[in-house]
Amino acid sequence: MLVTLGLVSAFLLASAAAVFYLQQFGTFPAPPAAAQRAQALAAARGEALWLDVDGERVETWLLPGAAPGPAPLLIYTHGNGELIDFWADRFEPLRAAGIHVLLVEYPGYGRSAGRPSEPSITATMLAAYDRAAADPRVDAHRIIGHGRSLGGGAGAQLAARRPMAALILESTFTSVTDIVRGYGLPDWLIIKRFDTRAVLHVYRGPVLVMHGVHDVNIPVTHAHALKAAAQNAALHLLPCGHNDCQPQWELVLSFLAANGVCRKPEQEASDEKVDIC
Numbered sequence: 001m002l003v004t005l006g007l008v009s010a011f012l013l014a015s016a017a018a019v020f021y022l023q024q025f026g027t028f029p030a031p032p033a034a035a036q037r038a039q040a041l042a043a044a045r046g047e048a049l050w051l052d053v054d055g056e057r058v059e060t061w062l063l064p065g066a067a068p069g070p071a072p073l074l075i076y077t078h079g080n081g082e083l084i085d086f087w088a089d090r091f092e093p094l095r096a097a098g099i100h101v102l103l104v105e106y107p108g109y110g111r112s113a114g115r116p117s118e119p120s121i122t123a124t125m126l127a128a129y130d131r132a133a134a135d136p137r138v139d140a141h142r143i144i145g146h147g148r149s150l151g152g153g154a155g156a157q158l159a160a161r162r163p164m165a166a167l168i169l170e171s172t173f174t175s176v177t178d179i180v181r182g183y184g185l186p187d188w189l190i191i192k193r194f195d196t197r198a199v200l201h202v203y204r205g206p207v208l209v210m211h212g213v214h215d216v217n218i219p220v221t222h223a224h225a226l227k228a229a230a231q232n233a234a235l236h237l238l239p240c241g242h243n244d245c246q247p248q249w250e251l252v253l254s255f256l257a258a259n260g261v262c263r264k265p266e267q268e269a270s271d272e273k274v275d276i277c
Contacts, residue, residue: 016068027176028116028152029081030109037085038111044088049102052129054112058124059084059105061134063091065277066213067098069137072165072261072277074144075102075158077127077151077241078173083110093249098277100138104128112262118157118194126157127235133162141165142277146252147172149218149242153194160199165261168208168252171242172196174222174229200229206259208235210241210248 034078041048046063061084065071074094084103091101106121107114114120133140145167147155154170157169174181174197200207207230211223220237227235234255236244256262261276 007227024053027080028106029106029110030106030116031083032079033040035083035085037083037088040085040088046088051124051131053107053114053120053127056107056112056120057212058107058112058114058127058225059110060074061088061103062126063088063095063101063103064137065095065098067277070098070139071098071100071137072142072144072256073100073102073138074133074146075104075125075132075155077104077125077145077147077154078150079151083228085110090247090266091249093247097253099144099256099262102128106154122157122161123138129158129162140161144168144256144261146170146236150194153196156196156203157194157197159203159205161203164205166201166208166256166259167198167203168210168255169226170210171212171218172209172222172226173218174225178222179218196227197225200226200231206250206255208255209235210238210245210251211235212238212242212245214239214241217242222235222261254261 044063044133048138049062050059051058076087084105087103092218094101099236103110106116107124108116110191129143132138133143142165145155145159145164146263148170152169153176155167155169155240158164167175175193177193177195209223209226211220211222223235223237227233236251253262
């Protein structure tokens with residue numbers, strides 16, 4: 001009996017360790033150092049802002065908008081296998097409209113120190129928000145969260161803790177718990193939850209949910225559930241999968257205009273170029 005109990009205990013410990021490993025590296029597969037593109041910051045005319053998060057240095061990139069400020073700020077958080085380096089050149093339409101963009105790196109990713117986890121990423125988001133809100137170039141009443149995939153979970157955790165003018169969730173899950181349950185794992189083994197749906201139950205601001213109908217990583221059922229959970233949400237389904245959806249900047253700008261974050265383009269004088277945010 002003792003031998004049997006020992007074998008069962010060893011099996012359970014090994015299973016728990018395997019699940020921990022899979023969650024850690026499945027949730028946070030940071031790209032290798034060779035994938036870094038530090039030169040992208042200068043090409044995008046941005047500036048690096050370093051945060052102190054629990055004694056670790058974490059990098060963010062500020063991409064100034066066309067308007068000198070105080071102007072709206074979009075805080076962007078990327079997917080789990082990406083870096084801020086990959087996104088520096090993707091926000092020109094928003095920047096031209098007068099929106100500043102802050103790309104937030106995860107601890108342990110790229111040139112940032114620390115280790116990625118739900119608490120460390122949430123702490124990073126709070127530090128990034130607080131620093132940005134104190135910047136005179138930023139209108140602290142018009143800060144927008146925009147997260148893709150895992151980044152949507154990070155953005156939602158920020159929205160649960162700081163005032164946000166709007167929240168944009170792209171290819172985002174309801175929670176990591178719901179994804180892991182699909183593999184038949186019990187709840188008590190789940191250590192990374194990022195419960196986005198729970199945040200939307202209490203978040204009162206406008207939410208834009210965008211999701212590819214062919215997404216096999218995070219099925220589109222998550223998008224429908226997020227829409228149902230939010231108090232004020234718009235759902236837009238896209239003809240793409242998880243990693244091949246094209247940026248929907250016109251949709252984003254229309255959403256921000258409709259919810260008072262930006263002025264609608266038709267309100268501007270047609271004979272002169274004016275920033276809409």
